[in-house]
Amino acid sequence: MIRIFTTGGTIDKVYFDANSEFEIGESLIPELLAESNIHKGYHLEGLLRKDSLEMTDEDRDQVLDAVAGCGGDRILITHGTDTMAETAQVLSSLSDKTIVFTGAMQPARMRRSDAVFNIGFAWAAVQLLSPGVYIAMNGEVFEAGAVRKNLKAQRFERT
Numbered sequence: 001m002i003r004i005f006t007t008g009g010t011i012d013k014v015y016f017d018a019n020s021e022f023e024i025g026e027s028l029i030p031e032l033l034a035e036s037n038i039h040k041g042y043h044l045e046g047l048l049r050k051d052s053l054e055m056t057d058e059d060r061d062q063v064l065d066a067v068a069g070c071g072g073d074r075i076l077i078t079h080g081t082d083t084m085a086e087t088a089q090v091l092s093s094l095s096d097k098t099i100v101f102t103g104a105m106q107p108a109r110m111r112r113s114d115a116v117f118n119i120g121f122a123w124a125a126v127q128l129l130s131p132g133v134y135i136a137m138n139g140e141v142f143e144a145g146a147v148r149k150n151l152k153a154q155r156f157e158r159t
Helices: 029-035 057-069 084-091 115-128
Strands: 002-008 042-050 074-078 098-102 132-137 140-143 147-150 155-158
Touching: 002 057, 002 115, 029 042, 029 115, 042 057, 057 074, 057 084, 074 115, 084 098, 084 132, 084 147, 098 115, 115 132, 132 155, 140 155
Parallel strands: 002 042, 002 074, 074 098, 098 132
Antiparallel strands: 132 140, 147 155
């Protein structure tokens, strides 16, 4: 059983019109998994509904506590891309679990989102990787503590 925790981020953003602010909506993860023909084998829990730039140390501790306290040893976490690397680093002390973070550069509700691909890629990665903490984005896997988001290029890269 794969445990999935959602924290918000771009993947779950909702824009109501061109002039409005975004909001973090209900997670689309069940729909994204269903699109990939994944209907069982996971337990989903929403932890936060925040843009990752608004995440605090207390929020990261909440994610750490949830993952440390869950019974599973294969964990997928959806997270905003701007501070995903920082939260992954906080969880790097959990060496007995396989933890994979993923997200999207464009909201899942948008036509040209990378969300479906990233969720499918992370789903495979969490089943195949050895214990550790990773970020799986856009077809690449990075180890926590050795990755950063390149804002200009809109991609993750090794440090």
